[in-house]
Amino acid sequence: MSLTNNIVLIGFMASGKSSIGRLLAQKTDRYFIDSDNLIESFLNKKISDIFETNGEEYFRQKEQHCLDWMVESLKNSVISTGGGMPIYSNGIKKLGKVVFLNADFEVIKKRLENDKESNRPLIKDLSLTKAIYDQRVLKYNSLADIAVDANQSMQDILQQIENS
Ligand code: S3P
Numbered sequence: 001m002s003l004t005n006n007i008v009l010i011g012f013m014a015s016g017k018s019s020i021g022r023l024l025a026q027k028t029d030r031y032f033i034d035s036d037n038l039i040e041s042f043l044n045k046k047i048s049d050i051f052e053t054n055g056e057e058y059f060r061q062k063e064q065h066c067l068d069w070m071v072e073s074l075k076n077s078v079i080s081t082g083g084g085m086p087i088y089s090n091g092i093k094k095l096g097k098v099v100f101l102n103a104d105f106e107v108i109k110k111r112l113e114n115d116k117e118s119n120r121p122l123i124k125d126l127s128l129t130k131a132i133y134d135q136r137v138l139k140y141n142s143l144a145d146i147a148v149d150a151n152q153s154m155q156d157i158l159q160q161i162e163n164s
Contacts, residue, residue, distance in 0.1 A: 004075040005030075006096025007161070010140055012133055013083045013120055014111040015101040015150050020157055021080035027158065031077040035085055039066050047082075048120075064089040071095050086143050087136055093143065099161055100144035105133050107151050 007024065009017040018034055025032035036047050039062050043050060050059050063082060067089045070079060079095060086092045109126060141147055148160040 004077075004096045006074055006076070007078045008092060008096045008098045009078065009080045009101055010086045010092065010098055010143065011083065011101035011103065011150065012108055012136060012140075014108045014115065015083075015103040016154070016157065017080040017101055020101060020150075020154060020161075021078045023154060023158055024161060025078040027162070028078070029076075031074075032080070033070070033074060033077050034080045035063070035066050035070070036082045038070070039063065039082075042066065060084065060088045067091055067095065083136070087139055098143055098145045099164070100140045100147040101150035101157070102137070102140070102147045103150040105130055108133065 007028070007030070009021050009024075011017055021034070022032050024030075039050070039059075040046060042065075043062065045053075047059070050062070063085050067081075067085060068091065071091055071094045074095070077096075081092070086098075092098060109129075112120070112126070112129070146161075146164045148157055148164070150157055152160075
């Protein structure tokens, strides 16, 4: 375990980072932090509005600032990261133990189709989403201290993380 004692959840959109993160934080007596929520509160704007009014590049700069801030500021936390943070920002491994929630695209696709309300800016066309997924999985794996099978039930996923 790193000095910060943080657990950093990475993975594609809808891989379960926030739901697992909340439960894991409760079970391991850590704070729960969601990087998208932090960026929204820094800028007082929803992620979808940031993409719409300022563009993706601006969002990625803010994501890097958010990561740098978390590295400086957080310990004893479970951190759920936006799906692009480990892809576009540098330094994720300085934040703590990196856990990749590895869910199959079919599972993710079903969750995204059932979660129309979340308004994720990068989910306009699911065939493009699959191409992004394929590229990112390689990077997530290369950054991870551990990868867990996230196609399973919440309890099984939590168990895999706790046993690691
Ligand atoms: C993004 C994932 C989103 C959010 C933004 C961009 C991405 O977070 O940060 O819409 O590039 O994969 P979630 O992974 O929590 O959906």
